[in-house]
Amino acid sequence: MSKNTKSTLEIERVGTTVNIKVPSTIGDQFNLPIEPLQDAEVLHVDMMELKIMISHGLRHFLMWFYGLEASNPTLKVHIKNVHTNVANTFVLVRKSINRYVNFDSVFVPFFCPRCSLDDVTTLMTREIFFADSNPVEKKIKPVICNKCGQPMELDATLGYFSLFENPS
Amino acid sequence: MTKTMVKDSPVRLLEIDQISSTGPSIEILNDVIGVCEDKDPQFILSQFLSRGILHMVQRSSLAFDTEVEFAKLMLRDPDCFVNFPISSILKPLSAGGDMEIALTSIRAKCHSKADCNSAVDIIVNELPPGTSQGLITEIKIAALELISNALIHGPKKEIDGLSYDQNGREIFNNRHVMVKPAFLSVGYDEERIVVACRDLYGNLEIAETLERVRRCFEYGVSLMMNFGPEGAGVGTFLIFKLASAIYISVAENGLTVICFSVPRQLSQTGRDALSKNLHVHYKRPPIASAKVNGTT
Numbered sequence: 001m002s003k004n005t006k007s008t009l010e011i012e013r014v015g016t017t018v019n020i021k022v023p024s025t026i027g028d029q030f031n032l033p034i035e036p037l038q039d040a041e042v043l044h045v046d047m048m049e050l051k052i053m054i055s056h057g058l059r060h061f062l063m064w065f066y067g068l069e070a071s072n073p074t075l076k077v078h079i080k081n082v083h084t085n086v087a088n089t090f091v092l093v094r095k096s097i098n099r100y101v102n103f104d105s106v107f108v109p110f111f112c113p114r115c116s117l118d119d120v121t122t123l124m125t126r127e128i129f130f131a132d133s134n135p136v137e138k139k140i141k142p143v144i145c146n147k148c149g150q151p152m153e154l155d156a157t158l159g160y161f162s163l164f165e166n167p168s
Numbered sequence: 169m170t171k172t173m174v175k176d177s178p179v180r181l182l183e184i185d186q187i188s189s190t191g192p193s194i195e196i197l198n199d200v201i202g203v204c205e206d207k208d209p210q211f212i213l214s215q216f217l218s219r220g221i222l223h224m225v226q227r228s229s230l231a232f233d234t235e236v237e238f239a240k241l242m243l244r245d246p247d248c249f250v251n252f253p254i255s256s257i258l259k260p261l262s263a264g265g266d267m268e269i270a271l272t273s274i275r276a277k278c279h280s281k282a283d284c285n286s287a288v289d290i291i292v293n294e295l296p297p298g299t300s301q302g303l304i305t306e307i308k309i310a311a312l313e314l315i316s317n318a319l320i321h322g323p324k325k326e327i328d329g330l331s332y333d334q335n336g337r338e339i340f341n342n343r344h345v346m347v348k349p350a351f352l353s354v355g356y357d358e359e360r361i362v363v364a365c366r367d368l369y370g371n372l373e374i375a376e377t378l379e380r381v382r383r384c385f386e387y388g389v390s391l392m393m394n395f396g397p398e399g400a401g402v403g404t405f406l407i408f409k410l411a412s413a414i415y416i417s418v419a420e421n422g423l424t425v426i427c428f429s430v431p432r433q434l435s436q437t438g439r440d441a442l443s444k445n446l447h448v449h450y451k452r453p454p455i456a457s458a459k460v461n462g463t464t
Contacts, residue, residue: 025285052305054312055403062393084436085305089406096390109302111435118300118435155302155435 009033016041024049026057032064038072048081058089062097069100080104084120084156087163094162102126103163108136110152112145119143119152126164136161179240184215184224196220196450201239203227205443209408212446213382217375222450226443230412230431231359235445237261242417246449250417253364253427254355257415271355279349281319282336288312291354295361302436306410307363311352313403314365314426318350322369322424360412362429370422374448381405413445420451 010021011033018040023030037043050057068075079101082090087106090097105125111118128139136154143152184202202221204211206228215221223239225232237260242249248263249256255267273294278287288311292304323338324330327347331339338345348368355362380401384392392400408414411428418424431439 052308052312054309054316055406056316058389058402059393062390084302085309092389093393095388109436111300111302111437113435116298116300116433118302120301153435155437157437157440 011036013040017044018042019044019046021046021048022050024051026050026053026060030057030060032060034064034067034071037068037075040072040075042076043068043078045077045079046081047079047083047086050086051083053086053089058093061090062093065097065101073100077101078104081123082106082163084109087160091159091163094165098163098166102166106160106163108140108160109155110143111155112148112150112152114150115145115147117145117147117152118155119145124161129161129164179243181236182221184221196222198222198243201225201236201243203236207443208385209444210382210385212444213378213385216446216448217379217382222448224446226445228443229445230429230442234258234260235413235447238415239447242415242447242449246417249415249449250419250423250425253366253415253425254353254362257362257413257427257429258355258357258360268355271357273354273356275351275353277349277351278315278319279346280337281316281332284312284315284319287315287352291352291363294354296356296432299361299432300435303361303430303432303439306436306439307354307361307430310407310410310428311354311363311365313407314363314428315350315352317372317403318365318367318369318424318426319347322350322367322371323347325371326369356432359432360429361432362427364425364427366423366425368423370419370424370451372416372418372424372426374416374418374450377401377404378446378448381408408444410439411444412439412442413447415447417449418451422451 008023012019018037022045077100082103084107105123107120108122108124109118109120110122122140122143124140145152180200181203182200184204197220200221201223202215204226207226212224215224225235225239229235238257241256241260241263252263252265252268254271255263258271259267274291276287276290278284288308291311292308295304295307327340329340333339338347350365350367353364381404384401384405389402389405393402407428410430412431413429415427
């Protein structure tokens with residue numbers, strides 16, 4: 001097992017599986033690796049720290065995904081812990097990346113219309129999303145507003161969860 | 169800034185219900201405010217790009233009456249918007265120096281691309297109390313796109329060969345150089361939050377930029393995104409997607425002011441569903457000037 005924090009990424013390799021933790025910011029020097037992944041079979045990308053992503057960051061990730069797909073088309077890419085605004089940005093390019101990238105979990109936004117407060121701490125996984133045909137709200141423990149104590153409303157459309165879908 | 173030609177002319181409210189089938193406009197309609205309802209962003213952008221309508225206001229949008237008053241102000245006295253953007257947007261009937269001070273929470277000056285994050289943090293910290301975390305994040309993204317555009321595209325068009333060191337500081341001919349600063353400010357009233365960005369280059373090509381945004385809406389971001397040095401308009405698209413209204417003024421080779429407004433109280437899905445407005449002002453009409461440049 002080796003650990004590498006170059007390029008501000010945390011990269012850990014266990015056999016043919018590579019785990020990457022994306023840092024909280026994506027600057028000009030941000031460099032996502034391609035060559036070390038050429039013989040990997042599975043890649044897990046943890047986006048827990050990345051809470052904001054602008055177009056510059058989206059461009060980095062698209063370049064990375066396209067590069068990986070070209071160099072290692074059989075690599076299984078799994079992304080987890082995707083925050084709401086990052087997920088919203090990935091939704092914009094979903095059709096281009098979902099044939100290669102699997103989103104395993106995203107944070108789900110809730111909103112209290114009485115207090116205009118939100119909550120973005122609930123995680124939805126692919127397994128739970130596809131577990132049954134119930135609406136998303138029924139699959140998640142109710143989120144209670146800290147201010148009024150009433151249940152909050154889901155603040156995402158079905159398009160948000162299209163990240164979980166892979167084209168056949 | 170020059171005054172518009174309509175300073176003493178009446179402004180017409182024109183009902184718009186379909187996209188013009190003609191090609192790019194060769195005429196800028198300086199006395200028209202286009203009014204419509206429940207139209208998508210592509211439609212709004214097309215009215216500017218194909219018909220030359222500088223102001224598109226939707227009845228279904230937030231603060232419709234104020235937006236119409238703002239459009240009248242921008243047509244009558246564009247300098248007022250350039251000098252006092254936040255009060256012009258939020259209180260067009262009483263815009264000016266005093267109102268600008270009263271409505272502006274804070275102003276941040278940014279000297280380098282490397283300082284964009286700190287400038288955005290400064291203004292985000294002054295958003296109204298109780299602003300939802302999701303909205304704060306979205307404002308942060310849009311403000312970062314605005315200030316980055318101002319501090320990258322503006323200087324790069326003026327200084328051929330401008331590059332950056334590993335900290336994001338500007339370099340030209342292997343030496344650090346100072347670029348013209350850009351400014352961010354934020355203000356709000358009971359209903360809306362406004363973020364304003366000003367740069368001192370005045371070289372934003374509005375029609376080209378908004379055409380890229382329109383294509384992002386029409387064809388999708390994936391198809392539009394390229395990996396070359398020039399942007400695909402995706403950053404501006406993200407701003408347009410977030411905002412309930414966009415306000416742009418360019419004085420060629422002098423000044424660019426871009427603002428956006430967002431509702432304070434709505435959920436993310438509520439914000440996404442809002443009708444959008446567009447307001448544009450040129451010191452010189454770009455299509456006409458391009459034709460002149462092309463023939464001289």
